[in-house]
Amino acid sequence: MLQRPAPCSLSSSTTENQIMAHIFNECQNYGFEILDDGIYNNNGVKLGQVGCTNGNWWVKRRYSVQQQYSNSVLDAVLSLSMVDTSLAEPVHKYLQSRPLEQLTTEELQQLLSAEVANCEQLLDSHLAPRKIDVILLLSKKTKPLI
Known part of the structure; x- marks a missing residue:
């Protein structure tokens, strides 16, 4: 049974490292790599960013100027897997x-x-x-x- 990560919470027990660990684990499932400026696919094409602000997961797709809220880190990374990279650098x-x-x-x-x-x-x-x-x-x- 798939276990979903806990909601992004800013309680004292949840640290930035734990949030990054959730993102990293989901990215590994898709073969994505996390670099300083975002998440990249296995062809080296930037897909976007995933994060957590004020207890809410969000995703920002490549070339997007706004963050879109997401139900979970799983959903956020999943949405990056659907980014069109055919013309990407x-x-x-x-x-x-x-x-x-x-x-x-x-x-x-x-x-x-x-x-x-x-x-x-x-x-x-x-x-x-x-x-x-x-x-x-x-x-x-x-x-x-x-």
């Missing part, structure tokens, strides 16, 4: 705009991996036409043996 674009000194080891690794993938893709796209051109040139210059 990957996390490495976000990381490129930050000073390297401010990046964590994990963020540096993400940035490096994205750059390597971009270089490989660029090389493939430039080399593939040249291979075809060389084959075509060779086939035109060789004379049939018969």
Whole structure:
């Protein structure tokens, strides 16, 4: 049976760390990652933010200017899973705009991996036409043996 987290309460027993733990646990269920500025999917695309203010859970979807109240952290993170990311900017674009000194080891690794993938893709796209051109040139210059 699924157990829902307790309502977001600001009593002395509920701390900011407990709220973050609830958000983290729900994000893990979807494979989402929490960075300083929000929640990202496994493709590195920002989905939005989830939080708790005055005892109420809320969600703020990417590009939204307002927080929308939610019944629970589960519902808030679930709503982020439905965000359209087809035209979204990957996390490495976000990381490129930050000073390297401010990046964590994990963020540096993400940035490096994205750059390597971009270089490989660029090389493939430039080399593939040249291979075809060389084959075509060779086939035109060789004379049939018969």
